[in-house]
Amino acid sequence: MKKKYLIFGATGSIGSNLASQFYKEKKDCHLIGRNETEIKKLADKFNYSFSVCDVLKIDFTKKLLEELTDTEVLGIAYCVGSIDLKPFKLTKSSDFVSSYVLNLVGITEIIRSFQDNLKRNNASIVLFSTVAAKKGFINHSIISSAKSGVEGLTVALAAEFAPYIRVNCIAPSLTKSKMANQVIKNSKIEDSIAKLHPMKRIGEGTDTANLAYFLLSSNSSWITGQIIGVDGGRSAIA
Numbered sequence: 001m002k003k004k005y006l007i008f009g010a011t012g013s014i015g016s017n018l019a020s021q022f023y024k025e026k027k028d029c030h031l032i033g034r035n036e037t038e039i040k041k042l043a044d045k046f047n048y049s050f051s052v053c054d055v056l057k058i059d060f061t062k063k064l065l066e067e068l069t070d071t072e073v074l075g076i077a078y079c080v081g082s083i084d085l086k087p088f089k090l091t092k093s094s095d096f097v098s099s100y101v102l103n104l105v106g107i108t109e110i111i112r113s114f115q116d117n118l119k120r121n122n123a124s125i126v127l128f129s130t131v132a133a134k135k136g137f138i139n140h141s142i143i144s145s146a147k148s149g150v151e152g153l154t155v156a157l158a159a160e161f162a163p164y165i166r167v168n169c170i171a172p173s174l175t176k177s178k179m180a181n182q183v184i185k186n187s188k189i190e191d192s193i194a195k196l197h198p199m200k201r202i203g204e205g206t207d208t209a210n211l212a213y214f215l216l217s218s219n220s221s222w223i224t225g226q227i228i229g230v231d232g233g234r235s236a237i238a
Contacts, residue, residue, distance in 0.1 A: 003121075004028045005075045005216060006068075008055070008110065011038040013177035013205030014128070014212065015079035019046055021213045030068065055080060055106030056098075061113040073117045075124040075216040078107040083179055084142040091142060099146040104153060111157070119164045124216045127154055128208075129171040131231040147171075151227050158225030166224040168215045173231035175203035197232035 005022060009015045010031035022029045023046040031050040033039035043050035051067050053060055084099050107127060111118070118125070129147040132140045154169040161167060174180055174193060184190045184202065194201045208230045214220050215228075229235045 001070055001072045002028065003072045003074055004030045004049070004068075005077070006030050006032065006073055006110075006114075007077045007079060008032045008053075008107075009079035009081070010050075011035060011042055012079055012081075012179065013175055014172075014208045015077070016042055017205040017209035018077055018079065018212050019048065021209055022046075023048075025213075030071065032064070055109070056101060060106075061109050064110075065113055071117075072121050073114050073123055074121050075126070076110065076114065076118070077126045077212050077216060078110065079128060079212075080106060081128055081130075081147075081179070082143060083182060085139045085183070086142070087139055088141045095142050096145065099142045100149065103143075103146040104149045107150075108153070115165075119161070122164055124166045124168070124220070125157070126212045126215045127167070127169040129154075129169050129227060131171055131173040131229060131235045133171060134229075134235050154227060155225050162224060166215075166220070168220075168223060168225070169227045170208055170211055170215070171227055171229045171231065171235070172203055172208045173197060173229075173234045175205060175208060177205060197234045198237050199232035201232065203230065203232060 007015050007019055007029055010019055011033045019029055019031060029048045031039055031043050031048050032053045034054045036052045039050050039052060051064055053064060082099055082102055127150050129150045132144045133147040133151055151169055154167050158167040190202055211230055
C-alpha cells in the first residue's frame, strides 16, 4: 500500500507551496484540484499522483475513493477557500450557501469518506480559516461566517477523533495568490493593506504552508484542536 498525504486545492498558493515542502522532505502526496491542466502540471513537476475533482459536485468523493483504493492516508490538507466580499445588503442566501458548501461541507464529505483510513494511520487533518473569523471586517459576512464554521468543526472533530486523528486549523490573513488579486489590485493597495499588519507585509504562501507541513508531521503529535493564526500579528496586536 502506498502512503500519501492528500492536498486539496493543491494548485493555489498555499497548496502548491505545501506540495513543494513535502517534495523537499521526500514525502509522497496525492494532489487534488479542479483544473486538469494546472493540477497535472504541478503533479508532473513533483512526480506526484493527482485527481481532478470539484468539491462542489455531488458524490465527488466516490471518484477519489476509487482512485485511492491502494493508498494509506497519512494526512489531509484542505487548502480550498474563497474570497467573497460584498456589503451585507447586496448578499443573497445563495452566496452564503455556496461559500458554506465550498469551505465547510466539502471537507466534511472528505473526512467522512476517509475516516477509517485516517484512524488506522493516526493521521492529521489541517483545515483553513481566516483572520476575519475573529476580527470584524466590513464586507466579510459571507466568508467570515463560513470560516467560523470551519473553526467550530475543527474543535468538535478534534475532540471526537482523539487520540487517533489530530485536527487543527490555520487562520491566515490576506496571502498573495491568484485568488487574492481581486483584493490586491495594485502596489498602492498592497502597501496600504500591508500597513494594517504589525509585520508590515502581505502573507506569502510559504508562510502558511510551512505551518501546515509541521501540523501534518509527527513533530506536532501533541497538538490538536488548535486554531493558529498566520497573520502578521493582525488578529492579536493590530
